[in-house]
Amino acid sequence: MRSFRYPPNHCHSAAKPLRPSLVLFIFLLVVTLSILRTQHTEAGYAAYVVDVKTGAVLHARNSRVLNFPASLCKVMTLYLVFEGLDEGRFTLASMVPISQRAARQPASKIGLKAGDSIMLQDAILALTTKSANDVATALAEFISGSEPNFAKKMTERASALGMVKTTFRNASGLPNKRQKTTAKDLSILGAALYENFPHHTHYFSRKKFIYRGQVYRNHNKLLGVQKGVDGIKTGYIRAAGYNLMVSARHNGHHLIAVVLGGKTGKRRDAQMKRLLQRAYNRLDRSDKLFAMISLPKEKPQRRKSLDSSLQRGKTTNLNPSESLKTRKLDTPRKEDNDWGIQLGAFARHDAAERILNSVVPLFPEILANTRREISTVTDAIGTLYRARHVGLTEEAARTLCEELTALARPCMLAPPSPSS
The missing domain is CATH 3.40.710.10 (DD-peptidase/beta-lactamase superfamily)
Structure with a gap:
């Protein structure tokens, strides 16, 4: 096996040593650049x-x-x-x-x-x-x-x-x-x-x-x-x-x-x-x-019965789970469980996801089987992502919005679409 040898040095003149002042200058320059790089x-x-x-x-x-x-x-x-x-x-x-x-x-x-x-x-x-x-x-x-x-x-x-x-x-x-x-x-x-x-x-x-x-x-x-x-x-x-x-x-x-x-x-x-x-x-x-999105009109006769039931169940304790337990919400029927609640309209999709996830722990029994929907609404001003929980009766949707409003959280009703 041949051994490796460096090629011969053909430069016969000896290199001149650097002056001490030049060495010091180079050292200080390197240190300064290092400090500046660290601070940056x-x-x-x-x-x-x-x-x-x-x-x-x-x-x-x-x-x-x-x-x-x-x-x-x-x-x-x-x-x-x-x-x-x-x-x-x-x-x-x-x-x-x-x-x-x-x-x-x-x-x-x-x-x-x-x-x-x-x-x-x-x-x-x-x-x-x-x-x-x-x-x-x-x-x-x-x-x-x-x-x-x-x-x-x-x-x-x-x-x-x-x-x-x-x-x-x-x-x-x-x-x-x-x-x-x-x-x-x-x-x-x-x-x-x-x-x-x-x-x-x-x-x-x-x-x-x-x-x-x-x-x-x-x-x-x-x-x-x-x-x-x-x-x-x-x-x-x-x-x-x-x-x-x-x-x-x-x-x-x-x-x-x-x-x-x-x-x-x-x-x-x-x-x-x-x-x-x-x-x-x-x-x-x-x-x-968000304000441009039309709000569903409330049914007067429905509002009256709902108000009385809310008055009976009225409590000073705003614990969501306890408050909803006092209200016996009818089990949704197949034909009328397409109501929803809208929790806001956001400039980012991930913000809409976060708000949907944040309310589930407050009402786990009611929202466990709902569909989480994020849809877009576009205008000349721009695009927003609407965050909705869908799959509720009208009464359940109204009650949830009442509860969320009492907790200082935005909520609006989302009625079934005409095609549903």
């Missing part, structure tokens, strides 16, 4: 806008790409604070001690000294307005004994909520290369906070907070400026860029919107305004198309 992949622009009630995604850009949360970490910190309040583990009047570690946290902070304390309600406002890092650490230690233990609890709660790509390492959002999240995950957190703690969300609407004679103004510049915005929080560290999560209301819709990686605070805010306005326009279009 981990702290790039991302955005996500969702309709909380329907789950319809109104905008998504890089929404599953890992980013640094910065002070949006404090939304999870406050989620756990609200959880403890509702469980009775402490009260708004509880005093939160300030440790040396908490007092050493860098700005943004309100400058509390070690050995000092702050009332819990003031601590909440210090986070929602000033985004105080010293108070965030103090709250973590107050609840879990140490900030690392609290960060583990934050990550566990994130996982339970479905924030599958999120890891927390501290309560404040200060730089930590292992602390990551996504725009979509943060929208899940925002939606869960407003769903589970609506009685506490007013803290995110406060424009200012006065503590020991000092006025701290909310960093969220869209409050009172952008139509519909009623919360929630900003964030910034150099590695993350300028982040923002907002809650917005528009014509009965509740939106959670997230923008990550803004170049400046003003550009981030301007982009959020654009995304919200586009979302509002899209929702208006969908609502207009």
Whole structure:
């Protein structure tokens, strides 16, 4: 077997060694490019806008790409604070001690000294307005004994909520290369906070907070400026860029919107305004198309008997299963079980599927054997997907719509088509 040999070097002149200054320049250039590449992949622009009630995604850009949360970490910190309040583990009047570690946290902070304390309600406002890092650490230690233990609890709660790509390492959002999240995950957190703690969300609407004679103004510049915005929080560290999560209301819709990686605070805010306005326009279009769908006329004689039966079964407990059990609905006959209920008309097919699936657990016995239909309605404005459960008697359909309306869910009757 022949052995491999490198070909002879025909260049007889020796290469000149690189000068030390040139070597240093090349080294610094490689390091700089590596840092820039890392920041681009981990702290790039991302955005996500969702309709909380329907789950319809109104905008998504890089929404599953890992980013640094910065002070949006404090939304999870406050989620756990609200959880403890509702469980009775402490009260708004509880005093939160300030440790040396908490007092050493860098700005943004309100400058509390070690050995000092702050009332819990003031601590909440210090986070929602000033985004105080010293108070965030103090709250973590107050609840879990140490900030690392609290960060583990934050990550566990994130996982339970479905924030599958999120890891927390501290309560404040200060730089930590292992602390990551996504725009979509943060929208899940925002939606869960407003769903589970609506009685506490007013803290995110406060424009200012006065503590020991000092006025701290909310960093969220869209409050009172952008139509519909009623919360929630900003964030910034150099590695993350300028982040923002907002809650917005528009014509009965509740939106959670997230923008990550803004170049400046003003550009981030301007982009959020654009995304919200586009979302509002899209929702208006969908609502207009839905309103164009004709509603079935109610039969007067049927309405009278139904009203009396509803009055007899009227209850202050809006438990769907219990309420429907009190109403004996006739077993559908073959010739009159083609009535349905329509739960909405959506710009996306998957949103229609989600809303159909969401009501089945509320009325499992009634909806178990219905047909789930998603049909399109098209106009010059565009196309929507109508979500319907079909295969009910007229009485069952009317009763279900009554129940869903009482639960603040949209519903309209869908009578049998002429061909059925």
